Amino acid sequence: MLKAVPTSQAQQKHDKRELYTLAVTKAETISIKKVFDTKSMLSTRKANVQLDNPIHITGEALTKFTDSKNQPYVHNVTLTDADTGNILLQRFAPPFLNIAELMDQRATEGICKFQNVCTTAKCKKHSPTTCQIEDWQKSLHFHFGAWYNQTKVNLVISSETHQAGNEAGKPAVADFIAWFKIFFSEHVQKSIVNNKNSGLCDSFCQELTDREQIHFPWANKHVEGLDVICQPLYLTFSLFQGFSGTSHIDNKDADVSILINLGQHAILELHEYNCQLVLQPLDVVFFLLNSVYHHTLQHPAHIEEGSDPNDQMAITCLFHKALMMQKEPKKHNILYLICCATEKQEAERQKELKRKLED
Numbered sequence: 001m002l003k004a005v006p007t008s009q010a011q012q013k014h015d016k017r018e019l020y021t022l023a024v025t026k027a028e029t030i031s032i033k034k035v036f037d038t039k040s041m042l043s044t045r046k047a048n049v050q051l052d053n054p055i056h057i058t059g060e061a062l063t064k065f066t067d068s069k070n071q072p073y074v075h076n077v078t079l080t081d082a083d084t085g086n087i088l089l090q091r092f093a094p095p096f097l098n099i100a101e102l103m104d105q106r107a108t109e110g111i112c113k114f115q116n117v118c119t120t121a122k123c124k125k126h127s128p129t130t131c132q133i134e135d136w137q138k139s140l141h142f143h144f145g146a147w148y149n150q151t152k153v154n155l156v157i158s159s160e161t162h163q164a165g166n167e168a169g170k171p172a173v174a175d176f177i178a179w180f181k182i183f184f185s186e187h188v189q190k191s192i193v194n195n196k197n198s199g200l201c202d203s204f205c206q207e208l209t210d211r212e213q214i215h216f217p218w219a220n221k222h223v224e225g226l227d228v229i230c231q232p233l234y235l236t237f238s239l240f241q242g243f244s245g246t247s248h249i250d251n252k253d254a255d256v257s258i259l260i261n262l263g264q265h266a267i268l269e270l271h272e273y274n275c276q277l278v279l280q281p282l283d284v285v286f287f288l289l290n291s292v293y294h295h296t297l298q299h300p301a302h303i304e305e306g307s308d309p310n311d312q313m314a315i316t317c318l319f320h321k322a323l324m325m326q327k328e329p330k331k332h333n334i335l336y337l338i339c340c341a342t343e344k345q346e347a348e349r350q351k352e353l354k355r356k357l358e359d
Helices: 008-025 097-120 134-138 170-193 202-222 302-307 334-358
Strands: 026-031 054-056 060-064 069-076 077-081 087-092 140-148 156-157 238-241 257-260 268-271 275-279 285-286 295-298 315-316
Touching: 008 060, 008 069, 008 097, 008 134, 077 275, 087 268, 087 275, 097 170, 097 238, 097 257, 097 315, 140 170, 170 257, 170 285, 170 315, 295 302
Parallel strands: 026 077, 054 275
Antiparallel strands: 060 069, 077 087, 087 285, 140 156, 140 238, 238 315, 257 285, 257 315, 268 275, 268 295
């Protein structure tokens, strides 16, 4: 029996589904070489200093199917250090068309919720030394979750999460945190980290597994309510409008970090490697932001169109190095101390019970 000839609309949807499949199956690994040591100049270098003929990586390719040749698609990309072979970065698009459509819908909801946060919540402003353009110094930058305070005395929920004294901002912050937990679970943890076919490298997987099974539970004992705010793969998530400024590494954060790009196409620049990687909306990037100098730039196409940089939203999921080392804060809250005392007494009780049974 002859198969029905697909309609034009059905064929287009089929082709579109295939493009997402190709993004995974045709993923490309690119080796890049560190071309210069920039530590001495990066401390004063501003982001508007242009690289000289940088390597520009898009991941763009064309289909070679008999019935649909030369359709453009963008495949996933892994960047490795040419000298060490170490994986520096992995960029992932949504793995399937239906997931991409759902992710886009959820992202639109999140951007709307973020606007509510911006209008009601208190937050940190970008400093003049970390912005590409003077107008961007007004961009908003939030940190939700937990971290060590500046004196390293306490491990605490961030002030931007608490919104102390700002009753109007609390509902918007709570709404956004709840949205992101679900978004991350569906479109990062389930689609990439827990998906054996995603292509996430073994070293990144192991790091994230340790984080989920060892380091986050330790942190959760010290910080009441941390598991209500964050997923186990991150301790803090940093949310910002626009683009980052000066090339930098994040010394206090542990590798691997996770960047979720929303709103606009962007350029992720790796200065030491003279490399620029294009990010599409909905791309998720796993990379070593603790050891690789980086910053983001507005895509030239958006600059040419006059797009507002503040229409861009990016979320970086972080885990602090001090927590990976399970560095005890100098002061503990009473709930943590009660928990420890309970565990100790229960262990002693079980030991005594076992001794009596053996007698």
